[in-house]
Amino acid sequence: MMAVEDVNARAPHIAAAIADPRRPEADTERDALRHPAEILAFAQIRPGDRVADIGPGGGYYTRLLSTAVGPSGRVYAVDRAGTPERPRPAAALVAPYGNITHLETGYQSWSTEAPLDAILIVQIYHDFHLPQFNLDVPAANRALFDALRPGGVLLIVDHAAPPDAADAPSTLHRIEAAQVRAELEAAGFVLEAESQVLRNPADNLSLRVFEGDVRGRTDQFVLRFRKPAAP
Numbered sequence: 001m002m003a004v005e006d007v008n009a010r011a012p013h014i015a016a017a018i019a020d021p022r023r024p025e026a027d028t029e030r031d032a033l034r035h036p037a038e039i040l041a042f043a044q045i046r047p048g049d050r051v052a053d054i055g056p057g058g059g060y061y062t063r064l065l066s067t068a069v070g071p072s073g074r075v076y077a078v079d080r081a082g083t084p085e086r087p088r089p090a091a092a093l094v095a096p097y098g099n100i101t102h103l104e105t106g107y108q109s110w111s112t113e114a115p116l117d118a119i120l121i122v123q124i125y126h127d128f129h130l131p132q133f134n135l136d137v138p139a140a141n142r143a144l145f146d147a148l149r150p151g152g153v154l155l156i157v158d159h160a161a162p163p164d165a166a167d168a169p170s171t172l173h174r175i176e177a178a179q180v181r182a183e184l185e186a187a188g189f190v191l192e193a194e195s196q197v198l199r200n201p202a203d204n205l206s207l208r209v210f211e212g213d214v215r216g217r218t219d220q221f222v223l224r225f226r227k228p229a230a231p
Contacts, residue, residue, distance in 0.1 A: 007044045009037035014045070018065040022096065029058050032080045033216050035065055038197045039122075042224060043155040045069065050115040050149065052076040054107060055124030056090040066097040067118070077102045078110045109131070115149035122157040123154035123220075125180060141187035149231040154189055156180055157198065160219040162205040177221040189225035196223055204206040 008014075014037050045051065047070045052118075056062045056077040065075045075097075079174035081104040091102050103110045107128060128137050144154060161174035168174045181191055203219035 007041050007046060009041045011069075012043060013042065013068050017064045020063065020067045023063055026058075027063065030060070030075045031107060031217065034060070035197045036061070038195065039155070039222065040068055040155065042063060042193070042195045042197070042222060043118055043120060044153055044224075045118060048072040050074045050112070050114060051117045052078050052112070054078045054109075054119060054121040054144075055080075055127065056088075056174075057124075058089045059093050061088060061120055061122055062090055062093055062100060063097070066093070066100050069099065073099060074114055075100045076110070076116075078103050078107065079107055080106055108135050110147075111142075112147060115151060116147050116152055118153040118155065119144055119148060120155045120157075122155075122164050123159065125156050125158050126169040126173055126175035127162075129175070131170065137183060138186065141184055145187045145227055148227040150227060151168065152227045153192075154184065154225040154227070156184070156223045156225070157220055159201070159209045160205060160221055170209070172205075174205065174218075177201035177223060178206075180221075180223065184225050188227065190228055191223060192226045195224070196204050 006092055045065065045068050049069045050068060050073060051065050053062045053065055053075060056079055062077045069075060077090040077100055079088045079090055082091065085169060088104060093100050094102050111133050127133060128135050128140055158175040161172060161176045163169035198220035200217055201220040203214060207214045209218050
């Protein structure tokens with residue numbers, strides 16, 4: 001297995017994920033803003049890993065993770081339930097990629113058959129606080145903790161909120177990094193590192209993340225938590 005220090009944005013398995021010709025143009029056009037190679041490296045994704053992508057949306061990170069972990073790995077796209085009329089987009093990735101399992105049990109009731117090496121929650125953690133999802137956030141975070149192997153990684157990427165904006169998840173689709181840290185530490189996680197790769201000090205934190213020129217250019221924090229290794 002690769003040493004921790006060997007996982008970097010130029011690692012062959014990460015370069016292969018970025019260069020995967022199956023990625024749609026809509027994804028590759030976003031790479032300059034989303035810095036996926038740096039994010040995968042910071043999450044310490046390795047070939048053979050078992051990884052969950054919570055809230056996969058259209059599958060931007062699900063595709064990347066699938067190639068990065070390779071045929072000996074497995075990616076779980078943990079999604080909300082779709083309908084026959086409106087299936088979730090990530091469902092279409094199962095057949096062409098081969099190592100993706102699509103779960104439609106929501107963000108709290110999902111499970112995998114074996115412990116995970118890593119969990120990524122990209123621009124979705126703030127949704128845990130949306131009233132329409134009716135999540136028990138402490139219980140959902142404990143489920144994240146239980147799903148990981150000892151020493152496993154939880155990576156959170158989300159849109160930064162202005163200080164003391166308690167309603168920011170609902171009104172702005174943002175959340176404070178300090179709130180995320182407090183909630184996850186309460187579940188047993190340890191904050192290990194923070195990346196600055198997606199920070200944008202020019203972002204007006206009072207704007208909704210979908211508004212005008214701010215879309216895709218928000219100030220985002222990247223936090224790497226770890227489940228403590230067994231003694």
